[in-house]
Amino acid sequence: MSKPGDFDAVRKDIAAQLHRPGYDDGSAGPVFVRLAWHSSGTYDAESDTGGSNGAGMRYEAEGGDPANAGLQHGRAFLEPIKEKHPWITYSDLWTLAGVVAIKELGGPDIPWKGGRTDLVDDSKVPPRGRLPDGAQGADHLRFIFYRMGFNDQEIVALAGGHNLGRCHGDRSGFEGPWVTNPTRFSNSFFKLLLQLDWQPRKLANGMSQFVYVDPDAAEDEEPLMMLPTDMALKTDEAFAPWVKKYAEDKDLFFDHFSKAFAKLIELGIQRDEKGVVINTDNKLGGYVSAPKKSNVATGPPKPKGPLRPRL
CATH class of the missing domain: 1.10.420.10 (Peroxidase, domain 2)
Known part of the structure; x- marks a missing residue:
């Protein structure tokens, strides 16, 4: 187990999880990027709701959105890291996984700062329908x-x-x-x-x-x-x-x-002059890390009837 705040250790362990023979094209990297993007892309600037803080995909209200189908695999791939570093929040882990994956797969360095907290219930989970529909223009x-x-x-x-x-x-x-x-x-x-x-x-x-x-x-x-x-x-x-x-x-x-993705994963995050996140959940303050979930990929069932296309 690493010391709380040792994100370098977490980065190394994320990189070690990328090689996945038998899954898609042999890498978990793309699904990590999609996980970071979908956990952040629910943000609404007008209401200041959604975004990466909270890791709302742990709840059916967000995780069960058809737009997030398949991301249960990415979340499960990261569970051994959560077990090894129980202090890290899911909202930090998911965004950091996307940043590490992009770099390890040949992409640019992306600025990333930790400090996100995990919601303690689903009362702040954003409504469905905020992610792009790939069939549109x-x-x-x-x-x-x-x-x-x-x-x-x-x-x-x-x-x-x-x-x-x-x-x-x-x-x-x-x-x-x-x-x-x-x-x-x-x-x-x-x-x-x-x-x-x-x-x-x-x-x-x-x-x-x-x-x-x-x-x-x-x-x-x-x-x-x-x-x-x-x-x-x-x-x-x-x-x-x-x-x-x-x-x-x-x-x-x-x-x-790099600049746009860094902006994406910071949407809705509020930091003080020292860079400390001041967003909290609705019951507890500070850096709240949710309990570890299952290593088995669980997510929304395969849709029945016409699919609603998503990116």
Whole structure:
């Protein structure tokens, strides 16, 4: 067990959990990034609710949101770390896991500070429906991200997170990876979005996405895909210039992504002049660490009927 506040020790143990033969593309990194993003992306600037503080996904009200389907695996992968470092809060652990994963998979350093507290009940869990719907377009992206306080440039930068991971038919309803190496952080997402001939395809479940089928690919090779929200990035007149800039300049993208992701995981966090978090739960004060949960992945059951698509 580490001493309370020894986040370097936690970082090392997160990095050791990334290698996952048999899970997706062999890495837990992408699901850690998605966990950090979804635990933070519920923030509403007007009401100052949601965000990473509290780790509300521990409760069915948030964890059972169809938008969070599959994240139970990421949470379970982190349970051995929680057991080894019981002092750390889930809200710190989940956000730190995303930051570590991005760096370990070749991405930029992202500023991160601890101090988040875990809620003691679900009374402050934000309502469902605050996360992006991948089947929509530019107006929807602005509605979701403006609510959190992001601008158009930051929206495009954050979309670069699609350099990692893939979609799953039994989670979002979409299927396939965005890039050829979904466990290596790069600016390939933007390059491929502009360079390839993306064609619409309706899936067996009724969902529509865009695919590129390489004519030289092997018969059983999985085609790359893009979401309708991804395609909106290159057709919207304000988003498109940033797509082009990030496709051409990896360093610029890394810099802007780092700043936007650091902002994302700090949404709703209030700190004093010394950087100490002053948010508390509704019963206790200070750094409240919730009890360890199960190492077994438990989450919302597979949806029945039409899926509500999410990123």
